[in-house]
Amino acid sequence: MFFLVLVPLLPLLGSALLTLSEGRLAPRLVAFVGVGSVGLSALVATLIAIAFLTGPDQHLTITLWQWIRIGSFAPTVSLYLDPLSLVMMLIVTIIGSLILLYAVDFMAGDEGYSRFFAYMDLFVAAMLLLVLAGDLLALYVGWEGVGLCSYLLIGFWYQDPANGLAARKAFIVTRVGDTGFILGLLLLFTQLHTLQIQPLLAQAQTSWAVSSLPATLAAALVLTGAVGKSAQVPLQTWLPDAMAGPTPVSALIHAATMVTAGVYLIARTHTLFTLAPAVLAAVGVIGTITLLISAFAALNQTDIKRILAYSTVSQIGYMFLALGLGAWGAAIFHLMVHAFFKALLFLAAGAITMRLHHEHNIFRMGGLARRLPLAFWSFLIGSASLAALPLITAGFYSKDAILAAAWAPGGAARLLWLGGIVTAFVTALYIFRAVFVVFFGTAKTEPSGRYSWRVAVPLTLLSVLALGGGLVETPPVLGDITLFSRLLAPVFPTAPPPAPVMLILFTAVISLLGLGLAYTLYWRIGPRFAAWANAPPITAFRTFFAEGWAFDALYHQLVVAPFLALVSANHADIIDRFYTGIAWTCRWLHRRLGAQQTGQIRWYASWIAAGSVVTIAVAVLR
Amino acid sequence: MNGRRSIFIPFSHEERAMSTTFYIAAAVAVLATLLTITRANGVHALLYLIVSLLAVALVFYTLGAGFAAALEVIIYAGAIMVLFVFVVMMLNLGEKAAGREATWIAPQIWIGPSILSAVLALQLLLTLAHQKAWPMAQHAVPPREVGIVLFGPYLLCIELASMLLLAALVAAYHIAHSERSITS
Amino acid sequence: MMTVPLQHALYLAIVLFALGVTGVLVRRNLLFILMSIEIMLNAAGLAFITAAARWGQADGQVMFLFVLSLAAAEVSVGLALIIRIRHRLTTLDADAANLMHG
Numbered sequence: 033m034f035f036l037v038l039v040p041l042l043p044l045l046g047s048a049l050l051t052l053s054e055g056r057l058a059p060r061l062v063a064f065v066g067v068g069s070v071g072l073s074a075l076v077a078t079l080i081a082i083a084f085l086t087g088p089d090q091h092l093t094i095t096l097w098q099w100i101r102i103g104s105f106a107p108t109v110s111l112y113l114d115p116l117s118l119v120m121m122l123i124v125t126i127i128g129s130l131i132l133l134y135a136v137d138f139m140a141g142d143e144g145y146s147r148f149f150a151y152m153d154l155f156v157a158a159m160l161l162l163v164l165a166g167d168l169l170a171l172y173v174g175w176e177g178v179g180l181c182s183y184l185l186i187g188f189w190y191q192d193p194a195n196g197l198a199a200r201k202a203f204i205v206t207r208v209g210d211t212g213f214i215l216g217l218l219l220l221f222t223q224l225h226t227l228q229i230q231p232l233l234a235q236a237q238t239s240w241a242v243s244s245l246p247a248t249l250a251a252a253l254v255l256t257g258a259v260g261k262s263a264q265v266p267l268q269t270w271l272p273d274a275m276a277g278p279t280p281v282s283a284l285i286h287a288a289t290m291v292t293a294g295v296y297l298i299a300r301t302h303t304l305f306t307l308a309p310a311v312l313a314a315v316g317v318i319g320t321i322t323l324l325i326s327a328f329a330a331l332n333q334t335d336i337k338r339i340l341a342y343s344t345v346s347q348i349g350y351m352f353l354a355l356g357l358g359a360w361g362a363a364i365f366h367l368m369v370h371a372f373f374k375a376l377l378f379l380a381a382g383a384i385t386m387r388l389h390h391e392h393n394i395f396r397m398g399g400l401a402r403r404l405p406l407a408f409w410s411f412l413i414g415s416a417s418l419a420a421l422p423l424i425t426a427g428f429y430s431k432d433a434i435l436a437a438a439w440a441p442g443g444a445a446r447l448l449w450l451g452g453i454v455t456a457f458v459t460a461l462y463i464f465r466a467v468f469v470v471f472f473g474t475a476k477t478e479p480s481g482r483y484s485w486r487v488a489v490p491l492t493l494l495s496v497l498a499l500g501g502g503l504v505e506t507p508p509v510l511g512d513i514t515l516f517s518r519l520l521a522p523v524f525p526t527a528p529p530p531a532p533v534m535l536i537l538f539t540a541v542i543s544l545l546g547l548g549l550a551y552t553l554y555w556r557i558g559p560r561f562a563a564w565a566n567a568p569p570i571t572a573f574r575t576f577f578a579e580g581w582a583f584d585a586l587y588h589q590l591v592v593a594p595f596l597a598l599v600s601a602n603h604a605d606i607i608d609r610f611y612t613g614i615a616w617t618c619r620w621l622h623r624r625l626g627a628q629q630t631g632q633i634r635w636y637a638s639w640i641a642a643g644s645v646v647t648i649a650v651a652v653l654r
Numbered sequence: 655m656n657g658r659r660s661i662f663i664p665f666s667h668e669e670r671a672m673s674t675t676f677y678i679a680a681a682v683a684v685l686a687t688l689l690t691i692t693r694a695n696g697v698h699a700l701l702y703l704i705v706s707l708l709a710v711a712l713v714f715y716t717l718g719a720g721f722a723a724a725l726e727v728i729i730y731a732g733a734i735m736v737l738f739v740f741v742v743m744m745l746n747l748g749e750k751a752a753g754r755e756a757t758w759i760a761p762q763i764w765i766g767p768s769i770l771s772a773v774l775a776l777q778l779l780l781t782l783a784h785q786k787a788w789p790m791a792q793h794a795v796p797p798r799e800v801g802i803v804l805f806g807p808y809l810l811c812i813e814l815a816s817m818l819l820l821a822a823l824v825a826a827y828h829i830a831h832s833e834r835s836i837t838s
Numbered sequence: 839m840m841t842v843p844l845q846h847a848l849y850l851a852i853v854l855f856a857l858g859v860t861g862v863l864v865r866r867n868l869l870f871i872l873m874s875i876e877i878m879l880n881a882a883g884l885a886f887i888t889a890a891a892r893w894g895q896a897d898g899q900v901m902f903l904f905v906l907s908l909a910a911a912e913v914s915v916g917l918a919l920i921i922r923i924r925h926r927l928t929t930l931d932a933d934a935a936n937l938m939h940g
Contacts, residue, residue: 629940633871633932637862641770648777673842680850687854687877691861696869703873710854710884717847717891722883722899729906730880734913741917742869745924758866758931767863775856779849787843791894803896804903811900815907822911830918 035076036094036111039121040160042073047153055146066149067132070156074125081118090114090522093166093230107227112166116523119364120163120296123371127288128156130490134379135280137486138386144188151188152284155181159289163296168217168227171297175213175261178290179206185285186277198276205270209260216253219246233303242307251308254301255315262294262348265322269583271345272329275337279382282337287344287374292367295351299360302524306358316356320451323349325581327458331465332578335392336381339466342580343418344374346455350434353448359437360524361517365505366430372501373417373427376494380411383487384470387479394466399475406483408471410491415467417498419460419547422540423510426502431456432539433505436531453542460546468554507531676716683709694755696742700735707731718794847888854881868920868930872913879909 046069050062057065084092091114099107113121132152139148158177165171187199221227223246224235240247258264263271274286285291298305298315305312323346330342347370354363384400384407385392401408417427435456438449505516508530517527553561564570576582628639686706693699707730714723804812858881861874883905890898920930927934 626940629938631936631939633935634863634866638767638770641767641774641859641863645770645774645777648774652777652781669841676842676847680846683850684853684857687857690877691857691865691870691874696867699870699873703876706854706877707880710880713847713850713884714887716842717887718894719887719890719899719902722887722890722902725903725906726880726883729910730876734876734910737913737917738869738873741921745869745921745930751930755867759864764860764864767860770863771856771859774859775852778852778855782845782848782852785845788845788892790842790844790891793894795890795894795896795899800896800899800903804900808900811904815904818911819907822914826914826918829915830921 034094036080036092036113036164037096038076039073039080039125040111040157040164042069042076043153043160044157045069047150047157050146050150050153053146057146059140059145062146062149063136066153067129067136069153070125070132071129073156073160074122074129077121077125080113081122084113084118085519091230095166099169104225105221107167107169109170110166110228111164112229113164114523115520116296116299116364117163119368119519121160123368124156124159124163124289127371127375127494128152128159128284130493131280131284131288131375131379133486134283134382134490135278137484138280138382139278148185148188148278151181151184152280155185155285155290159293162293166229168220168229168232171229171300172214172217175210175257175293178285178293179203179210179261182206182274182285182290185281186274188277188281192276195276198270198273202270202274205267206260209257209267212253212255212260213257216250216257219250219253223250229300233301236304236307240307243309244307247304247307248311251301251305251311252314254297254304255311255318258294258297259318260294261297262291262352263345264294264318264349264352265325266583268322268326268345269580269587272338272341272580275335275341279337279378279385282341283375283378283382286341287378288371291344291348292351292371295348295355295363295367298352298355299364299524302355302360305355312356312358314356316353316445316448319349319352319354319356320448321349322346323353323455324451327455327462328577329580331458331462332574334395334578336384336394336397336466336470337378337392339394339462340374340377340381343377343459343463344370346459347374347418349455350431350452353452354434354437357437357441357445357448358526359434361505361520361527362430362433362437364520365433365516369417369426369430369498369501372494373414373425373498376410376491376498377414377418379487379491379494380407380414383407383410383483383491384479386487387481387483388477389480391477394469396476397470398473398477399471400479401471403475403479406488406491410495411471412467413495413498415463418463420456420539420543421460421547422543424499426498426500428540428543429502429506429510432507432531432536435539436507436529436535439532439535440529453539456539457542457546460543461550464547464550465554468550468558472555473558507536509533509536672716676713679709679712679716682706683713692759694759695752696755697739700738700742703738704731704735707735718791720794721797721800724797844888844892847891848885851881851884851888854878854884866932868923868932868935871932872916872920875916876909876913879905879912 046065093112095108095110099109158174162174183199183203186202187196189195224232226232260267326342326345330339333339351363351366417425420427420431422428435452506513683706686702690699690702711723711726855878858874858878862871865871883902886898886901
């Protein structure tokens with residue numbers, strides 16, 4: 033089972049090879065190394081999964097080496113395999129290799145081709161370290177690694193300053209969360225004296241009472257890290273701007289894997305959160321608020337990638353909602369299904385833009401159903417799964433599990449359920465708005481070129497998964513398959529409550545209603561609705577929603593503007609004066625001392641006399 | 655020698671005469687030195703210096719070091735100062751030089767160095783001021799004793815001194831040679 | 839023999855030395871600087887002789903002899919240098935000989 037090390041190691045080696053060769057390798061070789069390392073890692077992961085599932089162990093810890101040893105602070109670099117990290121590992125490697133295969137065509141001809149694959153491989157390695165880490169510090173290393181790669185890949189086309197700005201924004205906003213996370217780690221270590229995850233959680237359960245202050249504080253700090261990385265309110269502003277990166281980057285990092293790291297973190301440390309019910313409630317509330325806000329924002333976007341970005345934020349809000357209700361298994365189920373259909377949607381969107389000379393505005397597309405059939409069907413399947421169309425899509429089962437978990441406790445949780453239902457409606461509405469605007473109607477831009485197998489295969493495979501991936505966990509009335517929850521039972525012992533039939537029907541009806549409304553507004557009465565929507569009072573609302581409910585403006589006022597004012601007040605750079613002052617003093621001293629070398633005998637003789645006076649004085653006075 | 659002897663017991667005429675001679679010679683030496691460093695004319699200054707050296711030779715005699723006194727007169731005043739005079743005359747400084755020299759020693763230039771050397775002198779004087787009076791040895795040191803010591807323990811130093819003088823001779827010859835012969 | 843306390847002889851040496859130092863620092867003509875150096879050497883020799891008189895030994899006078907030969911050597915080389923400087927710089931101004939400035 034030591035082969036587990038290979039899983040993060042292979043992409044890391046691939047990345048190292050591509051970095052060191054610095055673009056001197058031929059593109060085919062670059063693609064081979066870049067995709068091959070992750071593909072090989074996926075193969076190894078699959079074999080390990082088979083061995084693990086058929087074997088007796090419920091979990092596996094491999095300690096690689098002792099990282100630091102200072103007194104009682106002794107973090108190790110260790111890998112921990114249990115069903116949860118198994119699922120995450122498979123998602124990252126398999127979807128990662130499909131996306132990288134697609135990227136071979138998407139990024140072809142780009143001058144940063146080798147750099148792209150180097151960064152992507154590094155990202156996959158860091159993400160695998162994150163999900164496989166058995167020690168919180170090793171997890172944090174992976175956490176930071178994915179943040180770094182996200183920055184590098186968002187700003188991939190660095191010649192355009194706007195991309196650099198987006199990259200910096202992403203990094204800085206997640207940094208706010210990361211700071212909370214590291215503070216949480218410090219608190220956990222100082223209170224519980226270990227950072228190895230399983231011993232730490234066991235220690236927390238015995239040492240801390242429910243709702244005690246250290247537990248609440250630690251959980252809250254870990255939550256800030258998750259909120260930052262997963263782009264939830266209030267740290268969600270970076271994800272829409274992160275669409276400045278290439279589409280494969282958006283697909284892998286900002287849809288399927290990195291942004292779900294927060295969800296994984298909370299699921300992994302869930303015993304800590306059960307010790308802090310207040311924080312857990314906050315998780316649910318944050319999730320609900322986020323999913324509502326971003327769904328309305330997605331409804332008013334014109335850039336196809338930004339629609340998908342807000343959609344991602346919204347869907348992760350669903351996962352947070354599930355976590356907040358204690359339905360850990362449902363959250364991970366939705367994470368997996370979301371990875372399938374969101375990656376599919378992004379790749380399909382990228383496929384469209386590839387053939388349309390990188391046109392992103394949906395109102396400049398149209399009528400592509402006949403012209404780009406592969407992209408059409410892929411996008412349609414992805415949209416159906418996202419909208420949770422009943423029975424045939426995977427999204428239906430996962431969203432249902434979450435809404436059932438929201439309904440079951442009753443009381444205040446019903447409010448969260450209401451938010452979830454409303455958003456389900458809006459989700460169907462916005463995604464089918466995109467479908468109808470992009471694929472139906474008159475074509476405004478003609479596509480060119482054709483697709484190769486490297487684009488077709490990932491799209492097809494992901495479509496299959498987006499449709500059938502939900503069949504591992506179905507409600508009792510629809511087959512009662514509980515494969516997934518049984519797989520995760522060692523990690524999450526409590527099973528989610530079964531969904532009542534009425535609820536399932538209601539959810540199905542809601543999503544179909546959303547589809548119907550989209551069909552009506554954007555297809556049937558398209559032009560009349562567009563005219564109404566573009567009238568002045570409505571556009572004010574629409575702009576407010578489209579700009580993410582003015583969060584960016586708020587942060588600009590609260591944080592950016594004061595900072596810039598401070599910087600301009602410090603225009604003369606007072607702080608730097610200290611350092612330049614040191615240099616200036618040295619130079620001044622040099623000039624003064626240099627002036628002492630006049631070359632004149634009497635001057636030197638005077639100094640010798642003065643020196644001897646001082647020396648004798650010292651000798652005399654002693 | 656015992657420190658209990660008090661200082662001014664008027665012993666004999668001879669002792670008193672020697673003491674008086676000492677003080678007079680000291681005064682002359684100081685005055686002559688002062689005049690040396692304040693003259694603008696080179697030859698005048700040298701002559702004053704010779705006077706100072708002769709006065710110091712007398713001081714040596716009163717201290718019982720007759721041989722040193724003779725050496726001072728013969729070698730210092732007689733050879734070294736004469737060398738100086740030769741060079742001054744050779745360089746032929748003239749009246750113009752004397753005028754310029756006078757501007758170079760304007761009174762305000764004296765302030766700083768005077769303070770410096772006054773402080774130095776004061777320090778050294780202060781170190782000696784707290785000591786009890788040192789009595790002098792009761793006998794003068796004749797040349798015979800100097801000779802014995804010189805060719806006894808200090809023989810090596812004599813040889814080194816002679817080597818030093820040889821080196822100085824060669825160096826002075828070489829340096830003072832005219833430029834044309836050296837480069838040819 | 840003399841009954842003067844020997845401190846007074848040392849005082850004389852100190853005063854002569856101080857005058858010599860003043861001469862070195864004040865005068866600009868190289869010859870005068872050399873002269874002042876001679877004054878200082880002479881004062882040092884006086885100090886040696888005083889020490890010899892204190893103990894009644896000949897070592898002080900021997901030291902004085904060496905100081906004398908040293909002064910002779912130094913004066914000859916120094917004067918040779920002064921002659922060369924005069925040839926080169928056509929002046930005996932010590933401040934003019936400052937090519938080694940920093």
